[in-house]
Amino acid sequence: xxxxxxxxxPTGDVHLGxxxxxxxxxxxxxxxxxxxxxxxxxxSLTAIEAPGIIGxxxxxxxxxxFATGLDPDVATVFVQSHIFEHSQLCWVMECTVSxxxxxxxxxFKDKSxxxxxxxxxxxxxxxxxxxxxxIVLYDADEVPVGDDQRxxxxxxxxxxxxxxxxxxxxxxIPKAVTPRAGARxxxxxxxxxKMSKSSAGDAGLVYLYEDPxxxxxxxxxxxxxxxSEVRYDREAKPGISNLLDILSACTGDSAxxxxxxxxxxxxxxxxxxxxxxxxxxxxxxxxxELIADKAELANLLRQGAxxxxxVASATLERAxxxxxxxxx
Numbered sequence: 630x631x632x633x634x635x636x637x638x639p640t641g642d643v644h645l646g647x648x649x650x651x652x653x654x655x656x657x658x659x660x661x662x663x664x665x666x667x668x669x670x671x672x673s674l675t676a677i678e679a680p681g682i683i684g685x686x687x688x689x690x691x692x693x694x695f696a697t698g699l700d701p702d703v704a705t706v707f708v709q710s711h712i713f714e715h716s717q718l719c720w721v722m723e724c725t726v727s728x729x730x731x732x733x734x735x736x737f738k739d740k741s742x743x744x745x746x747x748x749x750x751x752x753x754x755x756x757x758x759x760x761x762x763x764i765v766l767y768d769a770d771e772v773p774v775g776d777d778q779r780x781x782x783x784x785x786x787x788x789x790x791x792x793x794x795x796x797x798x799x800x801x802i803p804k805a806v807t808p809r810a811g812a813r814x815x816x817x818x819x820x821x822x823k824m825s826k827s828s829a830g831d832a833g834l835v836y837l838y839e840d841p842x843x844x845x846x847x848x849x850x851x852x853x854x855x856x857s858e859v860r861y862d863r864e865a866k867p868g869i870s871n872l873l874d875i876l877s878a879c880t881g882d883s884a885x886x887x888x889x890x891x892x893x894x895x896x897x898x899x900x901x902x903x904x905x906x907x908x909x910x911x912x913x914x915x916x917x918e919l920i921a922d923k924a925e926l927a928n929l930l931r932q933g934a935x936x937x938x939x940v941a942s943a944t945l946e947r948a949x950x951x952x953x954x955x956x957x
Contacts, residue, residue: 630662630663631662631663631770631771632662632663632664632665632767632768632769632770632771633658633662633663633664633665633769633770633771633772633773634665634666634667634763634764634767634769634771634772634803635651635655635664635665635666635667635772635773635808636666636667636668636669636709636763637651637666637667637668637669637690637694638668638669638670638672638673639668639669639670639673639683639686639687639689639690640673640676640677640686640826641686641826642689642826642836642837642838643690643693643836643837644824644826644834644835644836644837645814645824645834645835645836645837645875645905646814646815646823646824646825647837648697648837648912649812649814649875649878650812650813650814651808652693652694652697653697653698654808654809655694655697655698655699655704656697656698656699657809658809659698659699659700659703659704660703662771663705664703664704664705665704665705665707665767665769665937665940666694666699666704666705666706666707667706667707667708667709667763667937668687668690668691668694668706668707668708668709669709669763670683670684670686670687670708670709670710671709671710671715671716671759672709672756672759672760673686674750674752675740675750675752675753675756687708688920688923688926688927689920691706691708691926691929691930692916692919692920692926693837693916694706695915695919695926695929696912696913696915696916696919697912701929701932701933705933705936705937706929706930706933707930707933707934707936707937708930708933708934709763711930711931711934712766712934712937712938712941714762714766714938714941714942714944714945715759715762715763715766715941716759716762717945718762718765718766718944718945718948719755719758719759719762721762721792721948721952722758722759722761722762722765722788723755723758725788725791725792725795726757726758726761726784726787726788726791730757730784730787731754731755731757731758732754734756734757734780734781734784735780736756736777736780736781737753737754737756740753741753741754757781757784757785758788760781760785761781761784761785761788761789764782764785764803765785765788765789765800765801765803765944766940766941766944766945767937767940767941767944768800768801768940768944769801769803770801770803770804771803771804771805771806772785772803772804772805772806773805773806773807773808773809774805774806774808775808778805779805782803782804782805783805785803786802786803786804789801789802789803790802792948792951796948796951796952796953797951799947799948799951800944800948812874812875812877812878813874814871814874814875814878815867815871815874816833816834817832817833817834817835817847817848817850817851817852817871818830818832818833818850818851818852819833819852820851820852820867820868820870820871821867832847832850833847833851833852834847835847835848835905837909837912837913837916838913838916841906841909841910844902844905844906844909845899845902845903845906846902847902848872848898848899848901848902848905849895849898849899849902851868851871851872851898852868853866853868853869853872853894853898854866854868854869857893857894859873859888859891859892859893859894859897860888861873861884861885861888869888869894869897870884872897872898872901873887873888873897875901875904875905876897876900876901876904879901879904879905879907879908880904
C-alpha cells in the first residue's frame with residue numbers, strides 16, 4: 630500500500646478553508662493509503678516565541694484532526710516533537726544539503742523579506758532540512774502538496790538521492806503529488822484572495838469553532854458585486870462564485886446547478902451560511918467532547934507516536950548504519 634505523509638503546523642485556529650481544502654480530504658483518503666499525519670510543532674518555533682502557545686495549539690489541533698474524522702486506529706497521527714528521530718535525522722539532512730540550495734528556497738526569501746529589520750531565526754533558513762527529515766523518516770512514497778510546497782519536496786528528493794549516492798541505498802525517494810481536489814475557499818471580504826490566517830482582519834474568515842450565529846452573520850456580510858444575477862463566473866463574479874463553491878462543498882451539488890436555483894444574492898448568502906453551520910455542527914460537537922478530555926487526547930497521541938516511532942527508528946538506524954557510525 631502506498632504510504633502518504635501530510636503534515637500541519639499548530640500555528641493558529643483552523644478555518645473553513647483549511648477544512649474544505651485539506652483536512653476533509655485527509656479523512657476521505659485515510660482508507661486508500663497508509664496515511665501518516667504529523668503535527669509539526671518543531672517547525673512552529675520559527676514563528677512562535679512565547680511560552681505555552683505551541684503546546685496549547687498542538688492539543689487543539691489534535692482534537693480538530695480527530696473531530697474532522699481521522700481515525701487513530703486507521704491513520705497514524707503523531708506530534709513531531711514526541712519523536713526524537715526527527716531532530717536527529719535533521720542534522721544528517723543539514724550535512725547533506727548545501728548552503729546554496731537552502732539559499733535558493735523561495736519561502737525563505739519571502740518570509741525573511743517580511744521580517745526585514747526583525748529577528749530572523751536560523752531555523753527559517755534550515756527549515757527544509759527538518760522538513761526533509763520529516764518526510765524520509767517515514768519512507769513516504771507520496772507527499773500531497775500545493776504549488777507553494779513543491780520546492781520543499783524537490784529539495785527533499787535531492788537530499789535523499791545525494792545521501793543514497795554517498796552512503797548506499799537508504800531512503801525512499803518521495804514524490805510530490807497533487808492532492809485530491811478540495812474546495813477552493815476564498816476570503817468572504819476579499820474573494821480574490823484565499824481564506825487565510827494571515828489576512829488583515831477576521832471578517833472574511835470562518836473558523837471551525839465559531840458560534841453558528843456569527844458564521845451566518847459573516848456570510849450575510851460577504852462581499853459580492855453590484856449586479857444582481859447569480860451565476861458561476863470566477864473572474865467576473867468572484868464573490869458569488871466563492872459562495873457557490875462553498876455551498877457546493879457542503880451539499881455535493883455542482884456550483885453551476887446551484888446557481889440556477891437562485892435569483893437573488895440574499896438567499897444564496899443565507900443558505901450558504903446555514904449549510905456551513907450544519908456541516909460544522911457534528912465537528913464542533915465532537916471537538917467539544919475531545920477537548921474536554923485532554924488526558925484521552927494525550928493517550929491517542931501517545932498511541933500515534935508509538936506507531937510512528939516504529940518506522941522512524943528503523944529509518945534512523947538504517948541511515949546511521951549506512952553512514953557507519955560507531956554503534957552505541
